[in-house]
Amino acid sequence: MTAALRLMAQNPLIPLIILLFLLIGALELLQPGIVNPRWISNTLKFAIPLAMLAACQTLTMLTGGIDLSAGTVATITAFVTATLTPLIGVPLALTIGLSCALTAGLINGFGIAVARVHPLIMTLGTALIANGCLLVYQRYVIASGTKIPDFLVWLGTGRTLGLPNGLALFVPFAALILWTQQRTGFGRLLYAIGSNENATRLAGVRRGPVHFALYALSGVIAGITGLLYLGLVKTPSLSLALPLDLPSVAAAVIGGTSIFGGRGGYAGTIVGALILTVLATMLTLLQMPEGARRILFGLIILAVTALYIRLTEKG
Amino acid sequence: MIRFLTQNSWTLGLASLLILLLITTKLIQPDFGVSGLDSLARAALPYALATLGMAVVVIAGGIDLSLAAMMAVTSVTAATLMQGTTDGGAALVVLAVLALGATLGAINGTLIVTTRVPDIVVTLAMLYVWQGTALLILNAPGGSAAPWLRALIVGGVTLPYIPPALTEWLPKGVVFLLLTLAIIWLPIRRSKLGLMFYAIGSDPLAAFRSGIAVGPTKIAAYATAGLFAALGGLAVTMSTGIGEPIPGPYLLTSVAAVVLGGVTLGGGRGGLIGPILAVFILRLVRMDLTLLNVDPNITTIIEGAIMVVVVMFGAVFATRGRS
Numbered sequence: 001m002t003a004a005l006r007l008m009a010q011n012p013l014i015p016l017i018i019l020l021f022l023l024i025g026a027l028e029l030l031q032p033g034i035v036n037p038r039w040i041s042n043t044l045k046f047a048i049p050l051a052m053l054a055a056c057q058t059l060t061m062l063t064g065g066i067d068l069s070a071g072t073v074a075t076i077t078a079f080v081t082a083t084l085t086p087l088i089g090v091p092l093a094l095t096i097g098l099s100c101a102l103t104a105g106l107i108n109g110f111g112i113a114v115a116r117v118h119p120l121i122m123t124l125g126t127a128l129i130a131n132g133c134l135l136v137y138q139r140y141v142i143a144s145g146t147k148i149p150d151f152l153v154w155l156g157t158g159r160t161l162g163l164p165n166g167l168a169l170f171v172p173f174a175a176l177i178l179w180t181q182q183r184t185g186f187g188r189l190l191y192a193i194g195s196n197e198n199a200t201r202l203a204g205v206r207r208g209p210v211h212f213a214l215y216a217l218s219g220v221i222a223g224i225t226g227l228l229y230l231g232l233v234k235t236p237s238l239s240l241a242l243p244l245d246l247p248s249v250a251a252a253v254i255g256g257t258s259i260f261g262g263r264g265g266y267a268g269t270i271v272g273a274l275i276l277t278v279l280a281t282m283l284t285l286l287q288m289p290e291g292a293r294r295i296l297f298g299l300i301i302l303a304v305t306a307l308y309i310r311l312t313e314k315g
Numbered sequence: 316m317i318r319f320l321t322q323n324s325w326t327l328g329l330a331s332l333l334i335l336l337l338i339t340t341k342l343i344q345p346d347f348g349v350s351g352l353d354s355l356a357r358a359a360l361p362y363a364l365a366t367l368g369m370a371v372v373v374i375a376g377g378i379d380l381s382l383a384a385m386m387a388v389t390s391v392t393a394a395t396l397m398q399g400t401t402d403g404g405a406a407l408v409v410l411a412v413l414a415l416g417a418t419l420g421a422i423n424g425t426l427i428v429t430t431r432v433p434d435i436v437v438t439l440a441m442l443y444v445w446q447g448t449a450l451l452i453l454n455a456p457g458g459s460a461a462p463w464l465r466a467l468i469v470g471g472v473t474l475p476y477i478p479p480a481l482t483e484w485l486p487k488g489v490v491f492l493l494l495t496l497a498i499i500w501l502p503i504r505r506s507k508l509g510l511m512f513y514a515i516g517s518d519p520l521a522a523f524r525s526g527i528a529v530g531p532t533k534i535a536a537y538a539t540a541g542l543f544a545a546l547g548g549l550a551v552t553m554s555t556g557i558g559e560p561i562p563g564p565y566l567l568t569s570v571a572a573v574v575l576g577g578v579t580l581g582g583g584r585g586g587l588i589g590p591i592l593a594v595f596i597l598r599l600v601r602m603d604l605t606l607l608n609v610d611p612n613i614t615t616i617i618e619g620a621i622m623v624v625v626v627m628f629g630a631v632f633a634t635r636g637r638s
Contacts, residue, residue, distance in 0.1 A: 139612075260433065292447060294447030299440070
């Protein structure tokens with residue numbers, strides 16, 4: 001028993017995966033036959049944008065920061081791309097959409113790296129400003145109509161061999177993030193800054209450029225997520241990816257990334273996003289009133305995180 | 316005197332900014348007077364109360380993301396219970412709702428202390444829980460508020476034996492806010508509890524070693540925030556006359572106002588006067604821009620920019636002061 005507990009504490013992924021399978025088992029009990037290839041493909045389809053947006057939170061949380069502008073940035077990229085496509089064509093619209101995301105990321109980076117504003121405040125402020133800009137922009141393009149590039153729809157809703165096409169984007173993306181986080185100097189610097197900023201500074205690391213690059217990267221990831229989500233939802237709106245904002249933080253937290261930095265990683269976040277998606281299906285299936293669903297959602301996030309902290313602290 | 320000035324430089328700066336803004340408003344809109352002041356105070360009241368709650372928690376080293384959701388719970392509870400009651404019944408409801416708010420806050424605090432999960436994560440989870448609770452109590456905006464409650468915050472102050480012209484310019488909303496501050500915060504600030512809030516906010520370990528029970532103090536801070544949230548929820552019900560189950564935009568504004576008001580995220584520094592001034596500044600900027608016929612969306616951009624720029628300026632200021 002103690003050996004099993006120690007194993008779990010050393011490999012925090014194991015209890016998470018067990019929890020995921022327990023949830024899937026419970027789902028099958030609730031409604032026998034629901035767990036089939038079609039359901040798995042659907043679950044993956046909805047988990048992918050959440051997991052991608054949660055990458056922004058994971059990477060920034062590793063340094064002890066957070067990116068609350070991710071949802072807004074994703075929405076802006078999606079909306080700008082969808083509205084500009086009928087006017088100037090797909091490639092140019094994509095470029096402009098993604099450069100909006102990069103700009104927001106760079107502004108965050110500037111505030112956090114140079115002016116040393118708390119990441120929570122800085123990204124919140126950027127989100128407010130960016131949202132205002134989006135509302136103003138919206139009034140000038142409202143007449144021109146929207147069009148969603150075909151390949152985004154293919155990526156968002158299409159299916160090949162029973163698996164969602166989104167995986168074609170997500171698998172390389174996840175591999176890249178995992179590689180960056182574990183095998184590159186940049187990744188190690190994120191952990192170093194998060195565990196002890198002063199020690200990192202004394203070891204000769206300049207923290208500014210790292211933060212600058214990190215938040216710019218986070219902005220771009222949010223932008224790409226927005227594009228994928230646009231293809232999935234197929235209706236550009238002014239609040240497209242905003243409902244994913246808080247769940248993306250929850251996915252990273254459930255996945256074992258410490259909000260104070262230095263601990264965790266993207267592998268856990270992916271499982272966290274899957275858990276949240278399965279959980280959402282389950283709560284929908286139970287046919288409870290909306291209020292009770294939200295209560296359960298919140299309580300389960302809390303319970304999982306608390307359990308997780310207990311488990312890893314013992315080891 | 317000099318010491319007082321340097322210690323309160325941030326608050327004094329905010330106060331002069333507020334006065335400047337009031338003068339600007341008068342210049343933009345020569346009609347701006349008693350009724351304008353009154354509507355400003357009424358619009359700012361729920362924001363100000365949310366900000367007070369947030370400020371207390373931030374001073375104690377935490378953050379409460381569930382504040383707006385707690386306001387929704389208390390607002391719908393008040394509106395539902397008050398439907399069809401007498402004036403005396405409504406007074407009981409008010410007391411019950413205040414107790415409810417403090418309980419909700421205490422639940423947040425207890426969960427943070429017992430689970431050892433970071434504040435921001437617990438209150439994020441509780442945000443969903445309280446939102447759900449509010450929806451279960453009241454599915455759509457409804458209920459009602461007792462008329463005398465509404466009269467508490469509408470219009471100017473009139474006192475017996477004093478000619479109304481002397482006091483009428485002062486909006487009841489402001490008086491309500493100042494009374495709240497005097498009744499709830501002043502006793503806490505002057506007692507050991509207030510000192511303990513600041514102590515656990517600036518260094519929990521040092522506080523623990525000086526013999527402070529960090530856990531219960533933290534719970535008390537969250538309960539105080541819950542109490543302010545209940546007052547905020549009541550203020551929503553008082554000014555609209557109904558209960559609102561969907562949380563308003565109070566969360567982000569309260570964080571912004573707390574930071575603008577000179578309370579540092581991370582805890583241990585700042586007071587409650589600064590954040591209140593900051594709320595009024597933010598509302599007044601919004602009102603001025605509306606008076607100038609600026610697109611309300613641009614107002615959002617300007618609000619965000621003010622917040623970021625002031626915090627940047629404050630960060631540079633603070634680093635220089637320390638070195």
